[in-house]
Amino acid sequence: MENLYTFFKNMRKDWPLFLFPIIVCLAFASIFIGNEQTVFVSRIQVQSRGDRQWDSLSIPVYQTILKNPTVIRSAQIALKKDYNIAVSQAQLVASVTTKPVVHGNAMVIAATARDPELATAMGKQVTASMYYTLGTYLPTKDLRIDPRATVKQQGANPVYALLISLLSGLAIGQGLRLLMRRRGKGELDV
Amino acid sequence: MSSKRQNRIRNGLIATAILLVIGLVSYWKSSSTLVINFVDENGTPVTAPLKTIGRPNAVYNLTAAKVPGYTLNRTHYQFKYTYGTSQQQVIYHPDTVASLDKLLKAKYIGVSAQDITTNTFNGVQSTPYEQSDNRLRVLYANRLNDWHTFSTNYPDVAIQDPTLFQLGEFWFIAYTGGVLRSTDLSNWDVIATTPSPKFHNVIAPSLVHVGKKTDMIFMATVPKRKELASFVAPFNETTGQPKLTQAKRIRGVTGPSTSASLYQGRTGYYLTYSEQDSGVVYIKKSKTITGKYRLVRKIVPVKGSFYYAPTFALDEAGKVRGIVYSSYYYDESGDLAYNGAFMQSKILTKTPPIQLTGQFAFQKFSVIKLGAD
DSSP: OOOHHHHHHHHTTTHHHHHHHHHHHHHHHTTTTTOOEEEEEEEEEEEETTTOOBOTTTHHHHHTTTTOHHHHHHHHHHHHHHHOEEOOHHHHHHHEEEOOOSSOSEEEEEEEESSHHHHHHHHHHHHHHHHHHHHHHOTTEEEEEOSOOEEEEESOOHHHHHHHHHHHHHHHHHHHHHHHHHHHTTTTOO | OOHHHHHHHHHHHHHHHHHHHHHHHHHHHOOEEEEEEEEOTTSOBSSOOEEEEEOTTOEEEEEOOOOTTEEOSSSOOEEEEETTOOEEEEEOEEOHHHHHHHHHHOSEEEEEEEEOSSOOBTTBEEEOSSSOOEEEEEEEESSTTOEEEOOSOOOOSOOOSOEEEEETTEEEEEETTEEEEESSSSSOEEEEOOOOSSOSOOEEEEEEEETTEEEEEEEEEOTTSOSEEEEEEEEETTTTEEOGGGOEEOSOOOSOOSOEEEEEOSSSEEEEEEOTTTOOEEEEEESSTTOOOEEEEEEOOOTTEEEEEEEEEEETTSOEEEEEEEEEEEOTTSOEEEEEEEEESOSSSOOOOEEEOOSSOOOSOEEEEOSOO
16 A cells, blocks of 8 residues: 555656656746736725615616726826826726626726736726716715725735645646556556 | 658647747736836935836836936936836935025924825825835925925935924934934934833934923833823933933823924923824923823814824924924825925914925924024
8 A cells, every 4th residue: 555655755766757747737837926916906886865875776887987088097197196107098997997796886996916006006096086087977976985995916826836736746647657557557458 | 841841840830839929928918017216315215216017128218307406417317217127216416515505594494204105296195005104304494385305315214203303513303213313414323212111112202302401202102001192201312312211101191192292381381282083283281291281272173184293393492483283184095195284373372374385295294493583
């Protein structure tokens, strides 16, 4: 019966069977390593002024205004003046997304960038521009930016990526070794 | 040509095409951030860093801003940077001699902290990031609504809540964490306050003449409790350290507050502080330095804003010339936005506040009036 000790002891004999899967897994992991991004998520809530009802049905309509040139251009100008951040409108459009809302009373705006400060600044400024633009379009509604914005790190942790590729490389190697043994013994011949 | 050779060429071409497509896609999708820091000769940021996103190896053309009182070692202000090199520096050289000449002739001198993570726009500076980063600024003015930043090489130390104090030929600037000492406001002794077992953090300190001695007023966590309280301790000008073992609590500061300022008048001691929750500035009086202080006057902020960090403006003889306080509010994103400092020329009666304006939105501001009237 093979245990972990004998597995690692026997591995030395068939080292190419383990080495090459590990290399392939590492190569695959390298796509994700060094690709960490920060996502800043903020919300704008819309409420009718008279009956104080949340405006959940119209949120998908408001989402279509997010990438309107008025919003993007004013956010771009504010980013340069207030934050000393120079980004093109195309980069701003590419970095900012809004998630589809099925029900709920808030419009979700997410800004993604490698630099955490850039993500925060772009998210905050686009949200502020959207808030003021919506305010002029919807004079009968009360708008509010949710103060609980979140900042999240996205992407593979290099240590986890290396560990997982090492383990999957070993598993693939062992699979290959078992397959070759059984084929050698003729167990797989029909 | 044999079919074997043809196959080999065809496979090679397919592999090359696949690699080319992968390379092109990753090139178009890749982006890199370029950060350009604008610093003085000490490496202290002069303005907020410029951040820009671009494709690796693309060129970014920068026209550096003209900062009053500072020059670059070149005739033109055009720079070319390549994306991919993460941090770059533009070094500004201060014209200290000319600036010092103006400072010495000015009527007022003050210190404040500038948040160097963002810019001030229309007199307002908001702090959007989780951490702010402040640097010292010395300012001078002939008119209270027209302050100029003294151009020098500032110490590259995070400075919060600075207060100015003059003793003989020395200028002392007390800040949260330590004291700066200088004779020319260009060369700085940075003296970090040594914590004592009872006081781990000395917050928002200020120095004050009491008789012929110098005392330090500061906020600190009350031992064994979590609330902040104000204390007074003797200050040693030679070592730049307060004698924390002799610190005594000041009584009469009610409600949570983060800074307090004090001065010795003819008939007693005056204390000012602001309550954090309401933003109301209190001026209180007592016969002894440790109190208990009793209310003399309140300054209530306009709706939506909060006043904080009040300080007494003194002249060189130590006589009070007014009260200075700063203001902030929360903007539409819920960020703290500084909208400047104000000064009232009387402390016991209401006088119209004068807004202290300059090249950035002032945070805690400490003013000394220079020369005779």
